[in-house]
Amino acid sequence: MKIYFYANPEMRGGRQKTISRIISFLKASGVTVFSDSSPSMMIDQDLENAQKTGQMMISQIDAVIIEGTVPSFESGHILALSIASKKPILYFVQSKENVDVNLAALEKDKVAGKYLTIEKYAEKDIETKIIHFLSTTEKGEIRQIPNIKFTLRITQKIERYLQWKARKFGFTKADFLRNAIEEMIESDPEYKAKK
Amino acid sequence: MKLGRKKIAILYFGAIGTIQKSDFSSWIKSMPELKILAEVEEFIVFNKDTSEVSPEDWEKLSVFINDNFTRFDCFVVLHGFDNILFTASALSFLFQNTSRPIIFTTTKDKHFTEKQVTAPHGLKANFINALQIASLGFNDVGLVYGYRYTRANVSFLKQEEYGVVFDAGLKGVLGKVDFSFRLYPKNSIQQKGQRKLYRLDKNILVFYYNLFFNLKTFIESGKKSSAKGLVLEIGSFRTLPQKILSAIKMISKKTPVLIRAEEKILFRAGDAVVVSNMTHETAVTKFMWAVKQGKNIAGIKNLILKDISGETNV
Numbered sequence: 318m319k320i321y322f323y324a325n326p327e328m329r330g331g332r333q334k335t336i337s338r339i340i341s342f343l344k345a346s347g348v349t350v351f352s353d354s355s356p357s358m359m360i361d362q363d364l365e366n367a368q369k370t371g372q373m374m375i376s377q378i379d380a381v382i383i384e385g386t387v388p389s390f391e392s393g394h395i396l397a398l399s400i401a402s403k404k405p406i407l408y409f410v411q412s413k414e415n416v417d418v419n420l421a422a423l424e425k426d427k428v429a430g431k432y433l434t435i436e437k438y439a440e441k442d443i444e445t446k447i448i449h450f451l452s453t454t455e456k457g458e459i460r461q462i463p464n465i466k467f468t469l470r471i472t473q474k475i476e477r478y479l480q481w482k483a484r485k486f487g488f489t490k491a492d493f494l495r496n497a498i499e500e501m502i503e504s505d506p507e508y509k510a511k512k
Numbered sequence: 513m514k515l516g517r518k519k520i521a522i523l524y525f526g527a528i529g530t531i532q533k534s535d536f537s538s539w540i541k542s543m544p545e546l547k548i549l550a551e552v553e554e555f556i557v558f559n560k561d562t563s564e565v566s567p568e569d570w571e572k573l574s575v576f577i578n579d580n581f582t583r584f585d586c587f588v589v590l591h592g593f594d595n596i597l598f599t600a601s602a603l604s605f606l607f608q609n610t611s612r613p614i615i616f617t618t619t620k621d622k623h624f625t626e627k628q629v630t631a632p633h634g635l636k637a638n639f640i641n642a643l644q645i646a647s648l649g650f651n652d653v654g655l656v657y658g659y660r661y662t663r664a665n666v667s668f669l670k671q672e673e674y675g676v677v678f679d680a681g682l683k684g685v686l687g688k689v690d691f692s693f694r695l696y697p698k699n700s701i702q703q704k705g706q707r708k709l710y711r712l713d714k715n716i717l718v719f720y721y722n723l724f725f726n727l728k729t730f731i732e733s734g735k736k737s738s739a740k741g742l743v744l745e746i747g748s749f750r751t752l753p754q755k756i757l758s759a760i761k762m763i764s765k766k767t768p769v770l771i772r773a774e775e776k777i778l779f780r781a782g783d784a785v786v787v788s789n790m791t792h793e794t795a796v797t798k799f800m801w802a803v804k805q806g807k808n809i810a811g812i813k814n815l816i817l818k819d820i821s822g823e824t825n826v
Binding site: 321323353373374375390391393394395396397398400401402419420422423426428429 | 542543544545546547548549636637640641643644647658659690691692693
């Protein structure tokens with residue numbers, strides 16, 4: 318799988334460790350990473366090769382990961398180009414920061430939202446979130462927006478557990494439950510056979 | 513995103529791909545990702561196929577931009593593939609010292625489908641690139657096509673193995689755009705001064721020289737009082753038959769004549785002005801502009817030989 322990774326150069330100084338960690342983890346996961354965030358992955362040659370065939374680089378990659386805590390001119394452009402090209406995008410924002418309102422609206426859009434996943438991350442859960450994104454992308458699944466609401470009454474004990482679990486992994490309680498159900502679906506051969 | 517989003521006018525100028533006038537607004541609305549890049553507002557300026565475009569339509573475009581100049585930070589013109597170089601070149605003379613980027617883009621594929629929109633030089637990718645380039649602020653009338661960003665009045669069509677592209681000489685390339693931007697500000701003319709809106713002389717006749725060139729029609733056209741000027745495109749010919757040179761010498765005493773060649777020519781042609789440092793589209797539109805402004809043949813000649821908006825930098 319080929320991933321283009323982008324991080325705002327203005328924040329690279331303070332966040333170089335995080336950026337390096339993301340890139341290292343992607344590489345360790347068997348992903349080919351294109352990025353101009355690291356001198357060893359300069360994409361000039363790849364760009365030149367793509368341009369020789371009249372292609373744009375976006376057509377050569379499978380998905381995009383953006384560290385967008387500090388939005389930039391380029392991050393907006395990469396995001397728009399990727400959505401237009403129907404490429405899955407994981408947009409990372411540090412957990413303490415707010416997500417831009419336009420970006421949040423884009424994630425809820427019925428067309429753009431299929432491709433864009435915004436994830437707030439803490440240092441401890443970056444890898445988990447990347448793995449989830451990679452596995453969804455590899456399966457060729459496009460993101461489904463959860464839009465069915467229902468009321469679920471739970472006990473104090475479950476509530477305490479959900480609070481603890483959500484805090485530990487940096488998910489919301491709803492995300493945690495959704496992921497748990499997704500995993501149950503994946504590991505249920507009887508249900509799969511029915512499908 | 514809080515990046516000082518620019519306010520951009522998107523101008524529909526002729527059917528582009530399969531997008532007709534009636535589809536234009538919904539096509540723009542089908543791209544919510546544009547809101548991340550800029551605040552856009554769309555307008556229909558020309559609603560026919562661009563094979564039917566005329567100098568009057570070029571003037572309408574320049575007037576439209578001038579009338580809306582202060583409302584927007586930049587202008588992106590979505591133009592049908594045919595005649596885009598004529599329209600963009602004409603605009604670089606009609607509208608000078610713009611201080612706002614005006615970017616043209618298009619797609620070649622007349623029959624693109626939704627699946628093909630992001631194919632090489634597909635409209636959506638070109639459009640998104642054009643929007644971003646417009647936000648960057650070079651004041652040249654530019655052309656964005658594929659990964660290339662060129663000054664429109666020095667751009668030309670080029671056949672590559674994979675299809676047709678627009679390109680420009682080294683000094684006409686303003687940037688390259690893909691995931692990242694590489695811009696060449698030294699190549700931008702960065703016009704300064706007060707913006708000016710001009711008009712064109714539409715009574716210009718254009719002839720193309722080849723072995724079957726009709727000299728009689730050429731001479732008769734030169735004598736007609738309605739023709740304010742003649743353009744003779746000779747392409748890669750380096751000499752012309754004596755009888756044609758004699759005719760040019762005779763006509764150019766009274767009527768402005770422009771000869772456009774691919775290379776420096778080896779003959780003298782009376783009072784005709786000869787250029788080989790401009791593209792065909794630029795030479796024709798600049799001549800229309802110069803004939804309208806110039807008071808006499810010498811004045812027109814001076815205007816043609818002077819660089820107005822970076823057009824001689826081929």
